[in-house]
Amino acid sequence: MNEITPRLRFAPSPTGYLHIGGLRTALYNYLFAKNKNGKLILRIEDTDRKRFVEGAIENLIDTLNWAGISFDEGPDIGGEFSPYLQSERLGIYKELAQKLISEGKAYYCFCTPERLEKLKEEQQKQKLPQAKYDKYCLHLSKTEIEEKLNSCIPHVIRLNVKPDQKIIFDDVIRGTVEFETNNIDDQVLLKSDGFPTYHLANVVDDHLMAISHVIRGEEWLSSTPKHIILYDYFGWEKPIFAHLPLLLNPDKSKLSKRQGDVAVEDYREKGYLKEALINFVALLGWNYGDDKEFYEIDELIEKFSLERVHKSGAVFNIEKLNWLNFEHLRRKPDTEVLKMLRAEIEKSEFKDNKYSDEYLLKVISAMKERVSFIKEYLSKSPYFFHAPETYEEQNLKKRWKEDSAELLNKLKERFELLNNPSKEDFEKVLDEIASQLGISKGQLVHPLRIAVSGVGEGPGVYDIVYILGKEETISRINVALQKLS
């Protein structure tokens, strides 16, 4: 059918935020579509009015945009198969459900929730292998149905599943999967509020929107036979199915809230790069077959294939994500890091301070290999943004000796003679003093580091001092001398 241009879709329901598992599903659809020169459609499955969340759709689209997953059709961009909001397609579902009824492939059901509840209880008590609707309303007479319909008794439309048949279908990832219709319930297709259930709406829209490949989470595998039945009842060609392995919590259950962050926006807020998140999530369930782990989106598109998607679930391991964030961040050009750093400063206590681009660029080159997140420029090297107010206790104990103040004072005096010093100039001065006094460089370096940064770790001291500049360095030494003598 659509072998020339595959049509893919990502069809989330607007429950408030984009789940990290949803991001991966969207990504795989995107990668597949791009790889095959196909189209990607965004469809919103807002058929559950009870779960409707204000602003969820906007949020979903915003997050997808942030992640760089772009669509060819969707509620915000329109397209040939509009509308892309299921809540705006109610008439279509109703009409098709009625068509099924007229052909005996579906039927009205007037059973109350109470009767359904009771039925379930009884079936459980009898230890029946599976709890299913008993098709009670299938056997209502025409006049009974008319009567109930006319007196506006709440009703649903159910799928009429024929017993004793086998439903067999191929899944790109799992191979041939087989179900027996005896294990399939007469699923509700149209709810009493006139909204369709997922099963009806999904099948109808996938067909009407000419979707060629359905790539979705494994949680849908069990209900795929219902969808197959629907395709067959309608006489429609079936799409190709691919059920993705689940993303798991550390305890191997389906990735969920409670056990950590599952919303993409949480990671975004924490400062994760979209490149890192995409890279990470792509590798959770897919691998090209080699040892490569660092990917940019273009290469992912080029190499992705469904055939190499795994069958088993993958635990979401934050350590590796952090590493990938570091790897992606360090590869960014300094000018881009500068922009991000400026944005971070704006949000921080240093927002009123003025730093030149030249200065910040020096900070970036000094700290680049030491930070995994932009905000760490501020948290790991605050001394580049303001003078230290306190000095790390532990470090002081270890590195601040009896003679430190005196040595530091000597160093300061020599620094004062310097004119527009380079990093090497600072180093030379320190070298000279050390050899003149016959002491190790460490005896000067460590106190200097403490005085100037307040902490015991960071870039080379000469780098710090050079970046800070002569005036600031001397002023910090003075303060330290005062406080520590």
Added chain:
RNA sequence: GGCGCGUUCGUCUAGUGGCUUAGGACGCCGCCCUCUCAAGGCGGAGAUCGCGGGUUCGAAUCCCGCACGCGCUACCA
């Protein structure tokens, strides 16, 4: 309970009958580099490939059974 899917180092994974003393990565540990911390280099610990049977000269790789895990079992998606 029923049905379905899955099972290689802690985690992500390579592996599709011999090239495997099961490879890589993250994390962990050690050494080197070094003014510190990183980065980098080198090395280490870590998987009897869920278990038990087969098939085969030979199995992580093929077949069967079992166990365990997960998913589904809603007028939720």
